[in-house]
Amino acid sequence: MKRGFKAEAERKSIQLRKDMNLKYTDKLCGFELAQFLDVTIKTPSEIIGLEPYRLHNLLHNGKSEFSAVVLPSGKDSFWIIHNPTHTAERQQSNICHELAHIICGHEFSSEDIQDLPLPLRDFNKLHEDEAIYLGGCLQLPRKALSWAINKGMSKDDISSYYEASPEMVRYRINITGLNRIYARL
Amino acid sequence: MNPHSKLDHEKLSTMVKSKRGKDGLRKTAKEIGDISASTLSRIEQGNLPDIETYLNLCDWLGVSTDYFILKKKDMETQNTSQKVVAHLRADKTLDPETADALVRMITLAYQQANPQTK
Numbered sequence: 001m002k003r004g005f006k007a008e009a010e011r012k013s014i015q016l017r018k019d020m021n022l023k024y025t026d027k028l029c030g031f032e033l034a035q036f037l038d039v040t041i042k043t044p045s046e047i048i049g050l051e052p053y054r055l056h057n058l059l060h061n062g063k064s065e066f067s068a069v070v071l072p073s074g075k076d077s078f079w080i081i082h083n084p085t086h087t088a089e090r091q092q093s094n095i096c097h098e099l100a101h102i103i104c105g106h107e108f109s110s111e112d113i114q115d116l117p118l119p120l121r122d123f124n125k126l127h128e129d130e131a132i133y134l135g136g137c138l139q140l141p142r143k144a145l146s147w148a149i150n151k152g153m154s155k156d157d158i159s160s161y162y163e164a165s166p167e168m169v170r171y172r173i174n175i176t177g178l179n180r181i182y183a184r185l
Numbered sequence: 186m187n188p189h190s191k192l193d194h195e196k197l198s199t200m201v202k203s204k205r206g207k208d209g210l211r212k213t214a215k216e217i218g219d220i221s222a223s224t225l226s227r228i229e230q231g232n233l234p235d236i237e238t239y240l241n242l243c244d245w246l247g248v249s250t251d252y253f254i255l256k257k258k259d260m261e262t263q264n265t266s267q268k269v270v271a272h273l274r275a276d277k278t279l280d281p282e283t284a285d286a287l288v289r290m291i292t293l294a295y296q297q298a299n300p301q302t303k
Contacts, residue, residue, distance in 0.1 A: 042294065049293045051247060053204050054286035062283030069291060073298035081294055 001129055009130075012103065013137040025147045027162045028138055030095030038077055039102060041095065043084045059085050068094040070101060078102055089165040092139060100134035101127065133175075139164045140172040149173075149182050192239075193255045194231050196281065200246055202229050203282045217245045247289075 014024050020036050022028065034041050044050060044058045058066050067090075068082040080098045082091060106127045140162055148158050159169045173179045205213045210222035217225070220238050228234050234242060243250050 040298075044290055047290050047294045048297055050290050051204070053206055054289050057203065057282050057286040058290065062280060062286060065280060065283045066287060069287070069294075071291065071295055071298050074301075079294060079298045081290065 001126065001133065005130060006133060009134040009137045010142050012134065013141040014143060016138070017141075024141065025144045028096075029163070030092045030099060030138070033099055033138065034080065034095060037099065037102065039099065040073060040077070040079045042079055042081045044081060047081065059083070068098045070098045087165070089159070089163055089168070092163050093135065093165060093168055096138040097131050097135035100131040100138060104130050104134060106131070136168060136172050136175070139168060142172075142176040142178070145172055145176060145178055149178060191255045192233060193253045194233055196285070197234075197242070197253045198229050198231050199281045200248075200285055201225070201242065203285070204246060205229075217241050 013028070016033065016036075017024055017026060017028055020028070020032070031041060044055055066083050067086065068080055071079045071081070073079045080095060082094050082098075084091065086094065104127070106124070140158075144162070145158070148161065153161065155166060155169050155173070158164070159166050162169075164172075173182075205225075210225050214220045214222045214225045218241055220241060224234070224238065228238070228242070240250065243252065246252075
């Protein structure tokens, strides 16, 4: 990742909370953030014309394979189609990840993509890493995590307060280095 | 037909099987029209349909007749819908039925999200 990206990601997640009239320690709901950024959230059953057997696949047999997809809508907005059958925590993480791509301004590319009427994001490892990091910050900023730990919250408490999966909590505690400061965790 | 094109019969048979689901061969054959249950079964096993049957199948599946045509470029690189799925936030090894459902959903959603481009 670019030098300074992580610090900037942390700053962005605090700034967005401020812009949404939230305290830095507050939970940031991915769906509300999407609304704030004028990003439309849809589920597969809202896609007109999608055949029932395909819908069934996405929400049942294929459910572990489909998390979320971003599409451009008009010149400067986006749709996110997400899987509503995932747990609430996973949905938050899916939405925040896709919003992170949008916030970072990751470009869509149409190279080598046939059969589709639209450009889709190329698999770009750097972009994925950035979105993973920023997505995690959006859910659990370091400052908020530090506050929660100081308050005596356990990992489970943090998980339920911020609607973040236990894996996300663990990942953020480790990646921010807070695990070294708070040995009890 | 372009001598460098082939029919992706695996994709065709997968989609047909997927759409048929639990329905019987005879019932589905009737739905498709002008096809016997045994021909349908052969197609699901990967056999190539004749042209008329192919057109009826594309109609029934709701796809254009181009959908299963593999151009030379496609044959050299990964299957298009699998490549598309690699660009989505999903697991890397994608089931062909899910890949198909995703491509269809994205195509329709794009039209819905951008009605002025129809």
